[in-house]
Amino acid sequence: MMHIIARRAGAVAAALAIGAAGTPALAAGPAGVASTGSADFTKADQQVVLPPQARCAVEGPTTASSPAITRPGIKFGPGESSCTTTVVNPDDQTTTTKSEANGTGFELSALMSAGGPRLKVGKWKVTCDATDAGTTAGWSLGGLSGFPGLPEQIPNNYVHEVKSTAGTVLARVTFSEVVLPEPNDGSIALTLMHFRFTEESGVRGTVKVGETACAPTP
16 A cells, blocks of 8 residues: 655645654755665674665666665665656656655664664555656555554654663654655655664664655656
């Protein structure tokens, strides 16, 4: 089931289910990008850096794929993406764009040494569609493990605390993290899952699962 978030060019606030208060600001939205995720964190003085996996852009490359990759404390399974532009009116060159990334087999084990769970996501998808009138972002995910207590309907910018067996908060995961531009131009950026580690975890940095953004077409 896809969760949809819509914005219209020139609108004061998001059209659907976005609370403007406390929503991060974006300087300027890209025309259209998507990736299955990325990571940049340090544990025990060992840095793990994974640039955006299977990243596409409407300016190119318009398609991308990434193999399974494993680093200490983290895994991403195979993924793919496409960022396409369609001409809907050849006379005035009106276009639409669609940016989409599909990922599989995410696993985060970096918190286990601090008593935390092994966190898994079986599959996920993020999309961002744009027309000259506005943008629509959406997401879906399945096969979650290690995230007890999530609501059946996850709202935008929902924060889930990852705890150790002793109850210590080791990380905070923001689900459906929406970033809006200032000033508003109708664009939108979406990160499906954004991991931020606490000092008690012994890990510094962030991990992102499923990223996309787009802006209204010219």
